[in-house]
Amino acid sequence: MRARLLEATVELLVERGFAGTSTTLVSERAGVSRGAQLHHFPTKNDLVVAAVEHLTERRGAELSAAFAALSAQPVDSAAGRRTRLRTVVEMLGDHFASPVFAAALELWVAARTDEALLAAVGPLEQRVGREAHRLTVAALGVDESRRGTRELVQATLDLVRGLGLASTITDDSARRRRILREWADVLDRQLDEERP
Template sequence: MSTPTRVPQEERTRVMRQRLLEATVECLVEVGFARTSTTLVSQRAGVSRGAQLHHFPTKNDLVLAAVGHVTQIRGSDLETAAATMPHGTRRTRAVLQMLGDHFASPVFSAALELWVAARTDPALLAAVGPLEQRVGREVHRLTVELLGIDEEVPGNRELIQATLDLVRGLGLANTISDDTRRRARILDRWADRLDAVLAAQPSSRDHSTKEQP
């Protein structure tokens, strides 16, 4: 009879921390920052209260770790979605759909809860601020790359910023009620607008708009 393989302590610790962080994100989405507690998180994660306190003694410890976890998820989700973008005339609308889906996702709702809490919590703000700036830069970079826009052309950088402000605002609207249909109509029109403006700059989009064989 074979002896069961013993999972190394380091791996058990990693898995437990991962479960706690995922449970924290779920709680932020479902009940908000104010009602998220260490007790609720440990129950959701299926981890004993003592084990949870060993890894994260306070709610702030837990939430600050969750900030990094949320940031990592958002970056990974964007990279994965970016890899599936079509080429040709459908590309602009597909990129806007990707951005719209990202800012209407549960993980964005979790990030939003952290933004609101950070406004009056200096320690949380010190953690959330730099990470949100990093995510913002990455989203901006991906959008420029996917749309094939030359930011050195006057007005193009503002066009990208307006696009990101638009999808972020639509994501905020979606936290109140399901805004899927209205969002789709707005993104349809904005894709038309982007294509019309960028049609005068064919050289900046050649690499991203050609149909693949």
């Protein structure tokens, strides 16, 4: 029942936005009585934060597993490093163009003017951001103690978030792929300069 409520909430956040998502609609979509929904999630904020946290963690686990499988493949040449780097950047681009990101974005915008929601969403987004950064560092196989590397990783994450934001308005997947290919090449050159 809880999982159905969380899935229904994310679907509605993506379809209708934060303002258009109500606990009544969530209960109807999930096929759960209003009382049962209130038992699990007494307020709309409780429900939407839990839903986005649940799916963000699930998507993060999927991304982590994909990165782990990629990292298990040996890279013994410059061409192999470039291919892995491009794959990691494209995977990040897809991650931030997903419906989960669109749902999270709805919460960010709503939290800007809702102190109670901000108090719940802020720590979640900080935790998610740190985890995305950690996963990206590991997937790229870079050493953050080297000058400029941390900033390059963060610039990559900022870029894919921005492209994810653009994808909420229009399907720009072809443009996003071109930009990410170019960024991967820039990133490879910059990281190559930092390699010992």
